[in-house]
Amino acid sequence: MGKGFVISKAVGIVLIVVGAAAVATIIALSVVYSQEKSKNNEVKPTTTTTTSAAPTTAASNEPWDQWRLPQTLSPQSYNVTLWPRLQPDETGLYIFTGMSSVIFKCVEETDLILIHSNKLNISETVLTAHGSNPAPSIDSIMMYTKTQYMAIHLKGKLTAGESYELYTKFVGELADDLGGFYRSEYEENGVKKVVATTQMQATDARKAFPCFDEPAMKAVFHITLLHDRGTVALSNGAVKDKVNITEDGALLTKTTFEPTEVMSTYLLAFIVSDFDYIEQIDEKLQIRIYARQEAIKAGQGEYALNVTGPILRFFEDYYRVPYPLPKSDQIALPDFNAGAMENWGLITYRETALLYDNEISSNANKERIVTVIAHELAHQWFGNLVTIRWWNDLWLNEGFASYVEYLGADEAESKWNIKDLIVLNDVHRVFAIDALASSHPLSSKEEDIQRPEQISEVFDTISYSKGASVLRMLSDFLTETVFTQGLQTYLDHFKFDNTVYTDLWVHLQAAVDKTTHDLPKTVQEIMDRWVLQMGFPVVTINTATGQITQEHFLLDPTTKPDTHQSLTMSGLYQLDGQRQEQKNPQNGYYRKLIKKMTGKQMQMSGFWPTSMSQDTTGLTMIMKTGNAYLVFSRHPQSIPVINRAQIIDDAFNLAKAGHIETTLALRTTLFLSEETEYMPWESALDNLDYFYLMFDRTELYSPMQAYLGKQVKPLFEHFTDLTGWTDVPLGHTDQYNQVNALRVACSTGLKNCTDLVNGWFQQWMNNPDVNPIKANLRSVAYCSAIAAGGEEEWNFAWEMFQKTNVATEKDKLRAAMACATQPWILNRYLSYTLNATLIRKQDATSTIISIASNVVGQSLAWDFVRANWEYIFNQYGGGSFSFSNLVNGVTK
Template sequence: WVCVVCGKVIMRKGCFSTMCVLCTVVATVSVATLIGIWIFQLLPSIDPPAVLWDSYRLPTALLPDTYHVSLWPRLRPSPAGIYVFTGNSTVVFRCVRETDLILIHSYKLNLTAEPTLTALSGTPAPIIHSTWMQDTTQYLVMQLNSKLTAGESYVLRTEFVGKLGNDLEGFYRTAYKEGGVIRTVVASKMHPIHTRKTFPCFDEPAMKAVFHITLHHDRGTVALSNSMEIRDKVDTVVDGTPVTITRFKPTEYMSPYLLSMFVSDYTNVQSREDTLVRVWAPPGAVSQGLCACALSLTGRLLHLLQDYYNVTYPLPKLDQVTLPDVHYGGTENWGLITYREKRLFYEPRISSNRDKQSTATLIAHDLGHMWFGNLVTLSWWNEVWLSEGLALYMSYLSADYTEPNWNLKDLIVLNDIHRVFAVDALASSHPLSSKEEDIMKPEQISELFDTISYSKVGLRGSAHAQFTSTYLQTFAYKNTVVSDLWDHLQRAVDANGTVRLPRPVREIMDRWVLQMGFPLVTINTRTGVVTQQHFLLEPDAAVETPSEFNYEWIVPITWMKSGMEQKPDWLLQRKIHSDMKTVGDEWVMLNVNLTGYYRVNYDSENWERILEQLRTDHQVIPEMNRAQIVDDAFNLARAGIIPVALALNTTVFLSKETSYIPWESALMNLDSFYHTFDQTDVCGNMKKYFKKQATPLFEHFKAITPGWMRVPAGHTDQFDRLNAFRVGCTAEVDACLNLTVSWFSQWMEEPAQNPVDPNLRSTVYCSAIAAGGAKEWEFAWRMFQNTSVATEAERLMSALACTRDTQRLESFLSFTLNPVKIRKHEATSVIVQVARNKAGRALAWNFVRQNWKYIFTEYGAGSFSFAELIHGVTQAFSTQDQLDQLRRFKEDHSDIGFGPAAWALELAMEKTKANVKWVTESQPEVKEWLSAAAGRA
């Protein structure tokens, strides 16, 4: 057969060992049939288009049982310079409804032989009389001369060739450099809809099947897949090329997006108890011990999750592979998880405390997927949060159990709740669950993997473990919809006995899942009236997404009064509640420890009582609520609900605050405030006020960590020390700036002896490069190129964007178009980091506008985080001119499109519009407040 890509003879019929499909599948068909009938009943009834191949959803007439897939990736290019893989696939499917049409997903594959169709029973099968690729809907279409028989199973065989690209989607290639030698690695990212780029398949999550994988690969390399390899590997010669053939045991019954394959010369570290756990990496990384932390964490987390779920991990092995190029931090393939190497490697002398936390939560997240997502799978992508949101919550819960002294459960508020609040407060937000018919096209599916789907989930309470256990046991190897979740949560609540709900779980939760946004709860302490309303950053914005619940929620109210007096919890079930008693001279605070997903507002007298408590003894108010007060106040001010002066007053107590969570919340808001107003005449006084508030925190940690070299014992205390150093340098405290320049100079003199504590390096590098010139920048660039530790490379890469030299910033941006200098998956980070630098903000935005066509067409949605890019370069936009530029950008590139960034672009325009309004209306008030504060300083 001749490759249509390069014209070379690449595969002869029978070059792969032919498998006897009949013998291996008959034993599994009866069991798969029962499961398939259940799936068929679950699949939606959607009105078909005029022709079925114009629909983005597969018809439900055919259901797969078993695949046999054989692939051969070429690690060297053809004479034309093209990397390819060849293969063949056999799928056994059942006909559940008569049809004379076979639709199977196939994208960017070229057939090298006509497909063949046989009946599993041996009776004559219909003849395929025409075959074509439907590129728009990504189908291989086969028209038959007669109808398939309902109840009969058939075998479809295809042979094909595909491009082994470096787009980080489907079956792809990447490379790493060790000992001066560049070595090719073959990996896969099928999630969510890229299995079709690897072989023809029914590429939908409800189309579960058993997969038998065979890989042909170069001698001396190792091949991995979801299942254990069969020990009798075969060394042979095919078309004059020595290869090894590795076969793998059949997978569990699973969705096609969970399939994973990998070929490299990696080595591993491993442990074996009930489950074989291996961590694979380049030989140099393994010998340096960079995988030891990940291996230890994985073993502990796996035991914990099995005990917590009361469901055994169903596979005999768990492989974890580090990759130099991968779009996501990790991809949850069942039994073979792939990670970006900087997220998995840990070296105590170089890695920071935050690096270790990142490794722990990432592994916990992807291990959580082994149950939520893999064992039990969502039926369709319109409910992505059923997989991603639950796995994210479990990542905090399980990592917190593994490292109880880290207090990770509290960090979900800073890392996720505050982050999703900012997006969910926009009129262009979306519900957790979308209508199935609204999520059809590939770009619509990709858009749903966003902050809302990941971060707007939190199932807390004593019923959680019981609910997850029964849910997982009931739906193991099946697909679910959100109503299944509520049914099992209701059973857990009923069985718990201590939890009493005034309404059924489904009635409560549908309001949170089926409508976007969240409530603002307001209490008037003079009248005792409590109200709720849909909180919008721009209250007058037109909400395009209607709500059958009229944007009313059933809100769990937790509250306390002054003197730390916790009051009974209750549910706000309507828009107005007038049964609370007035409180006199005591302050009242709602949403204790942020257990509810809502913002809070008070009458002016109660706000003043809370502010007075913060000024006199801030520690009386719980740490989490001190963070909440600042975050709520700044967002209420942005929405025009409270005066901006009130929001600024919530930061006065910071001069006495030393705890991490309140300071981190304040910094997120003050950073945003600073960038929004830094193009106005209040900029100078903002710097003075920030310096006044930040200096005491810097001096506090300077005193308790002499020389800044003593590391605090507490996990979040280490983050707080970094914040103290960061705010000190950002506020231009002389002692901080002098230290960074001194330490960086020492490092430049002795590059092999870095004197900077790993926990402080990100700030030290940035500050020193901002203060320095060409010499400092070139040194950091050399160290970035030469380091073998991914987390250190990330710190240096970010610091390079801190220079005030605009010519260097322009050159650095241009490096993102050259994957030799900046890897594709890192390009977004570089552009966003430049945009965070005031000197580079306009440069980054101009770069994106000028190069959008190249970025969009060359990098592809799978390798370039377009949504993150748009958000990053526009997050400080606050002028009418910038809003007009965004609108022109949308118009100018409408022919190319924006893919997964389309929604992010709408959010950016809405947020910029809100910023313009806020700056225009509040600038006089901000100027007056800051002038007074600067005078007091």
């Protein structure tokens, strides 16, 4: 999720529009409820109360004006029954009706019950006591839309230590907003179908039923779903009972699920669909993959099914804790805003993150699927079994899963050497973000993360990628053995409970203390410097004198963070000031550090760029002119692949920040004409993208294209000789570099490349039933051919986009259509993003970003976003990474 921003006049107008829409929705739901009230007689409450909307008042210190729940009540268990309607009513509205009972314990005497409720029309509320004394009667009920509370004011007080039960009956809209209990629509065999599904993280369980919607408010959940006969109901627990019933003339199935383990509300899931599934029994554990019937029939769930068991078993061994549930369901949804969600026992995915077609999906699609599955399965323990107390520590949850996803994926695909790719995907990626003065620490104070929009903002690259990078660094520094030992005792000690991030440091320290490992400081002292401070240091090692210097690395050194704290490289040496020095590093650690920095054993485990110098001016030795540089340029194979990639990335980062000359960084690309490995090429291309952004509308563009074309031509010829462009290289990263060769060769105008891909695309247009383009190469080929073509090529791609039922193929075509070079075509395409029947809501922002990435489309996308700001902010302003990515994408 994105950074905060100042509320403008336009946003203010949006909020007014949203408020009016909310009132209209409430009125509509009230009408629907009046119809449903007489129908649903499953529970007959003894008391009915009137719920009122709270008046708008200035901020106060009243509990209902605070964003956090008071600690007066503690939920124990819920019993929730929901009935989603998969057909609209006569007004076109999709709804769900429900009833919920929550048993809670009174911790402190109070005459107020505060419980989260958002966009629900609550009609009946009953409070009963589970002890010998009756519950106080309800005085009034007020709804606070700002803080999303239902406040129940009592005529007497609840007694500390006693348990009570709160029953509510309600109706809500099964909207297409991708949050809470929502609907997803798709077409299969010409028939429109609807799925009722959920996305609760972080604060949307309250849109499905009234609940204490904070991660520390764990409870047991008893879920029952009423659904049309012929549909399938799923939830976190296994199916306990399933019976056919008739309810108000409707033929339904009532599915009751086994109670969950003690868990947080954000991990709840319940789904009604007519999906099919495939399954596997792995040592008594039931593993199932659910998806559209067409997708299952086509075998698109097979890969996910095959890798899930090995990954689960790996994490059982890694954590030394058995998987705590009897089943693991995973489901691919046509509409899903995030990539995936780790709901305990029922993981939800975008189709592109779970479904793989052997003929159509690419090698990159396969890697994404196995890493996303590993990420979500890692959460089943780290996040679900043991949960952060509050969202300010999200980085620990997501950063950890983002690190160990590579370990789990490596277990499933051991020949890929996938663990090295964390350097490109996470370490290098987040350097560019964390080197800005607008970055932020990994962990914030609880009081700084309160409102739902603030919670959304912590779901960002810092939490995921920097979190992964520093945890990987810690694991490497402590050794993986010590790291996992501490992790295992942490999970065992806090299972079914909540923690703060320092609890992990305590257990890691205990594991360290059992060894002879000599740390210069405690785990917490070391890690506080990475967790509580933004940014990272640039470390300069003078290999002649052994002198180490460091300073806060900023891409723009003239900017200063608002709350700058000097960085001291994880506390490995304690020094003060903007620039610190360790003049005589004589101990074993420093010798080991320098060896790792300069030798073949270095695996880029530290979270900092390094400048190695022979003098205090700090030019990197390996990039220096003279013999040292010639070793690098003429004999690149003498340096390990991961180090070649690191040298390039460090050089460009140092150049951007003014530590070295830009020409010196550019020299690291001279050896690319002899390079055939993926990681150095990808590192170079990622960094050269910045120059394309700066120069693609200037006179420098032509010589830049000529230079890169010269460097890539040998790589293109290498893969021409190796594969003839009809075969796929055997190596995982070799397949990626084949794609790079084709992409860069075509984008720089190499005639052999453009003739090749244009020929492929024309063959496909001549015979749409047979696509001659290899799956790995389709993204590049589609983009290149559409860019070189006109309306005919674009319309053909659009036709194929609408025709295919393979999500990964849709994604490739959707991105490629943004490569068009005719402004009117791009403007038409932009307009499609406002129509969910043409471009799904989940794909709207990424489509706009793709158009903005095209030099022809950049200004068009910028104008489009400004012209449609109110609609776009209303639809995507609070969701996942989509809105922050949009703002970044149309402005960079």
